[in-house]
Amino acid sequence: MRLLFLNYEFPPVGGGAAHASLALAREFVGLNHQVDFLTIATEGSRADEFMDGIHVHRVRAYRRGIHESGVVGALTFLGFAATRLRQLARTNHYDAYHYYFSLPTGLLALVPGEHRRQPYVVSLRGSDVPGYDPALDWLHRTLLPVTRRIWRRAYRVVTNSANLRQMALNSAPGLTVDVILNGTSVTATRSARETRTGLRILVVSRLIARKGIDTLIMALTKPGNEDLSLDIAGEGPDSGTLRRLAHACGVAARIRFHGFVSRAGLAELYAAADIFVLASLAESCSMALLEAMGAGLPLVASNVGGTVELIEHGSNGLLFKPQNVEELAAALHTLARNPALRERFAAANRALAHQHFSWRAVARQYEAIFQRATGQYSYQQPAEAAAHDELTLRDGRHHT
Numbered sequence: 001m002r003l004l005f006l007n008y009e010f011p012p013v014g015g016g017a018a019h020a021s022l023a024l025a026r027e028f029v030g031l032n033h034q035v036d037f038l039t040i041a042t043e044g045s046r047a048d049e050f051m052d053g054i055h056v057h058r059v060r061a062y063r064r065g066i067h068e069s070g071v072v073g074a075l076t077f078l079g080f081a082a083t084r085l086r087q088l089a090r091t092n093h094y095d096a097y098h099y100y101f102s103l104p105t106g107l108l109a110l111v112p113g114e115h116r117r118q119p120y121v122v123s124l125r126g127s128d129v130p131g132y133d134p135a136l137d138w139l140h141r142t143l144l145p146v147t148r149r150i151w152r153r154a155y156r157v158v159t160n161s162a163n164l165r166q167m168a169l170n171s172a173p174g175l176t177v178d179v180i181l182n183g184t185s186v187t188a189t190r191s192a193r194e195t196r197t198g199l200r201i202l203v204v205s206r207l208i209a210r211k212g213i214d215t216l217i218m219a220l221t222k223p224g225n226e227d228l229s230l231d232i233a234g235e236g237p238d239s240g241t242l243r244r245l246a247h248a249c250g251v252a253a254r255i256r257f258h259g260f261v262s263r264a265g266l267a268e269l270y271a272a273a274d275i276f277v278l279a280s281l282a283e284s285c286s287m288a289l290l291e292a293m294g295a296g297l298p299l300v301a302s303n304v305g306g307t308v309e310l311i312e313h314g315s316n317g318l319l320f321k322p323q324n325v326e327e328l329a330a331a332l333h334t335l336a337r338n339p340a341l342r343e344r345f346a347a348a349n350r351a352l353a354h355q356h357f358s359w360r361a362v363a364r365q366y367e368a369i370f371q372r373a374t375g376q377y378s379y380q381q382p383a384e385a386a387a388h389d390e391l392t393l394r395d396g397r398h399h400t
Contacts, residue, residue: 001033001034001095001096001371001374001376002033002034002094002095003028003033003034003035003096003097003098003370004035004036004038004085004092004096004115005025005035005038005098005100006037006038006085006098006099006100007021007037007039008039008061008074008077008100008101008104008105009021009040009100010022010039010040010042010056010058011263012042012260012262013042015287016125016182016287016288017101017287019287020125020182020287021037021123022037022054023183023359024183024359024366025054026052026053026054027363028363028366028367029052030360030363031363031364031367035054035055036054036057036088036092036094037054037056038057038058038059038084038088040059040061040077041058041059041060041061042058046058059077059080059081060080061073061080074103074104078108081108082111085115086111086115089114089118093114095118095374095376096119096120097119098120098121098122098123098366098370099120099150099154100125101122101123101124101125101128102128102129102150102157103128103143103147103150106122106128106150107146107150109122109150110146110149119155120153120155121156121157121158121366121369122151122154122158123158124157124158124168124284125164125284126164126283126305128147129164130144130147130167130170130171131167131170131171132167133282140171148172151172151175152172152175155372156176156177156369157176158177158178158179158180158366158369159177159178159179159180159284160179160180160181160284160306161179161181161284161305162306163284163304163305163308164179165177178365178369180362180366181306181310181357182290183362183363184287184290184291184293184294184357185291185294185358185359186350186354187294187296198229198336199227199335200229200230200231200272200273200274201216201228201229201230201231201273201275201276201332202231202233202270202273202275202276202277202297203216203230203233203234203277203278204233204234204266204292205232205278205280206234206235207232207234207237207238207239208237209281210280210281211279211280211281212281212302212322212323213232213238213242213279214241214242215324215328216230216279217230217246217249218245218249218325219325219329219332220249220254220255221249221251224336224337225329225332225333227336228254228332229255230251230255230256231255231256231258231269231273232256232257232258233259233261233265233269234258234261235260239259243257266291267295270292270295270297273292273295273297274297275299275300275332275335275336275342276297276298276299276300277299277300277301277328278299278300278301278302279301279302279322280301280302280304280305280307280322281302281304281322281323282305283305285306285309285310286307289301289307289310289311290353293349293350293352293353293357294349294350294353294357296346296347298317298342298345298346299311299317299345300319300328300332301317301318301319302320302322302328304322310352315345316345316349316352318331318334318335319331
């Protein structure tokens with residue numbers, strides 16, 4: 001098949017969805033499909049280049065920062081991408097299209113042109129679903145008729161968690177939705193720690209209120225957690241607020257704000273960490289959480305959204321109520337004082353990442369959808385896809 005992937009974010013711009021879309025495109029190339037990618041231009045990038053067998057086409061857009069787009073950034077991307085999409089569709093005659101985010105990227109599916117003749121799949125990632133982020137409620141109320149039109153015209157809508165699927169169905173009852181969880185890679189065994197006092201906590205996140213990093217900073221002030229230090233990788237509009245909070249709480253000396261970190265730098269942070277924390281108020285299927293699993297880290301996370309589909313409390317991590325400083329502090333204290341529990345969680349997470357969350361298994365599931373959409377489907381479920389499907393919800397059924 002010849003496919004065009006579209007995402008208004010592309011590494012290093014954006015968050016987990018940007019890396020997920022690129023990882024999936026790479027796997028499709030590995031499965032002998034021809035993949036083009038229409039996305040945003042990044043600083044220093046060429047407008048047209050090949051990357052890992054993917055033909056990447058970039059258009060200009062205004063963004064506030066690497067991890068922040070805003071309405072202006074989304075609209076400028078759509079304006080330039082619409083023209084480029086029409087050109088690519090006329091020239092390359094794609095079999096199908098894959099839109100990451102129904103808003104803003106999925107709006108391109110409604111633009112008149114040759115691409116309207118072929119089927120498309122839309123992957124919902126969280127912020128494009130009504131009810132996921134209260135800060136966007138006004139936008140979703142305004143655009144709900146358009147959102148429904150994008151979803152109902154799609155050959156298939158895919159979410160990356162059962163929780164997100166239910167949110168989508170709340171806005172579009174009767175819609176056919178598949179759930180395909182994100183993937184990850186299992187990294188090399190973490191190296192031995194240097195001799196030091198205390199443990200290192202890692203957060204990899206956009207610095208926005210929804211990620212709950214303020215709750216984690218306050219948890220460091222609680223009795224018993226004085227020896228814990230925190231590494232925060234990521235940028236965002238709340239950077240200054242979080243730094244001021246750290247100083248006000250008296251824990252600034254134990255927190256390192258790394259800002260934007262390259263993939264190589266992130267690998268080093270994962271290898272050096274002892275505990276990974278995700279304190280989000282809402283989450284679909286966190287790429288950072290899966291990467292931490294692949295790195296063999298014990299997990300502490302808020303029991304929201306799709307996170308509870310990745311963590312079984314007491315089995316591979318600890319869960320706490322979002323914004324509950326006391327519960328988070330207690331979970332950190334439990335892990336800090338129990339190295340055997342940390343190792344048990346770490347081993348469980350590496351096994352889960354290896355057995356259930358390979359990107360190849362994710363790609364096989366998407367491949368089956370695209371093959372059905374284009375009339376090229378013949379059923380043969382590889383073992384790796386079957387393993388991933390044990391933790392995947394399809395049409396509302398949980399396979400275990």
